[in-house]
Amino acid sequence: MRATRSLLPVILLLGFTCGCTSTANTGAAPSDVLALQSGPEASTADGSLKLVKHLPAPAGTRDGTEQFLSPNDVLEISVYQAASLDRTVQVDSSGLISLPLIGVRTAAGKSVRQLERELEKAYGASYLQSPDITVFLKESAGQRVTIDGEVARAGLYPVSAGTTLLDAIALAGGFRDVADQGKVYVFREVGGARLVANYDVGAIRSGRMANPRIYGGDVVMVFTSQGRVALNNLKEALGIAVNASRLAVIP
Structure with missing residues (x-):
């Protein structure tokens, strides 16, 4: 009886945990989380974030077939x-980049193929006949x-x-054991939105949903499964209860 009573506060705590939603591991603002919980085509109160069913490719990439150069690219x-x-x-x-004979040229914001054609x-205008540049x-x-979120190694990764x-x-090393694999969110800016x-x-x-393309600048957020957290807490609580019951029978 003593061990059963000692377990009651733990069970009550577990019941409270199951009903809560935490944003501690998501890094998302409360308004963003509320938008995510509101269903398809929802948005934050100020309209700064919109939840859509499918993310379009970043603007100007020809549906993702081209990648634009950025400052600090080599x-x-x-x-x-x-x-x-x-040259490297x-x-x-x-x-900007600087090249022999033709001097300074703009590279950022252009695709690799576009830059090749311009070079x-x-x-070809003054120095080479039919140049072939790669x-x-x-x-x-x-x-x-x-x-970020419930992955083994959160961080910034090249794609x-x-x-x-x-x-x-x-x-990122796969999911942590408390990850909700059904709540993986990808954030992207498209045309300023x-x-x-x-x-x-x-x-x-399982092949029931397409595997989406990820682009530079995206943020992938893996949310916590409250059910898995509660289950882990229950396992821990049961371990405590067993230990308590063993202590209770010691004369």
């Missing part, structure tokens, strides 16, 4: 049959994604042209 530029013009350059904070035109994005400062949501979760979509990773893995 580029390898090769000029066919003119090795003396080859970093896009400066103003979005070929610039070199631009390779060696390091991308802008193509990084933030992964490539084909990175998907499952890839992003794997980069803040959008967020909810994805069910279990449904993605």
Whole structure:
């Protein structure tokens, strides 16, 4: 009887925990969390964040087929049959690069293919006949994604042209045991608007939902499963109760 009574406050505490919603591990503002709980096409009170069913590709990327260069990106530029013009350059904070003969050029905000065409035109105008130029994005400062919440290793991770949501979760070491795989949210800015979509990773893995593409600048947030938290608390409480019962029978 003594052990049973000692367990009662713990059970009451578990009941309270199951009914609560915590944002401590999400990093989201309370207004953002309220929007996420309001269903499809919901938005925050000030309209700054809109919940949508599917996230569109970032603006200007031709439905995600092109990636735009950013300040601090590192580029390898090769000029066919003119090795003396080859350079490894970093896009400066103003979005500019400097190259031999043609001087300073704007790189940020352009796709790799667009920059290649512009450099070929610039070199072809006065210096080379039918130049063939290749631009390779060696390091991308802008193509990084933030992964937070109930993952093994939250942080900032680089993404490539084909990175998907499952890839992003794997980069962060997978889910923690209290993660709700049905409450994985991806935040993205598209044309100045803040959008967020909810994805069910279990449904993605089973083929019932498409595996979405992840882009640089996205934020992936994994919410906590209150049921799993309660179950863990119950296991811990039962362990305490067993220990208490054993102590109770010691003369």
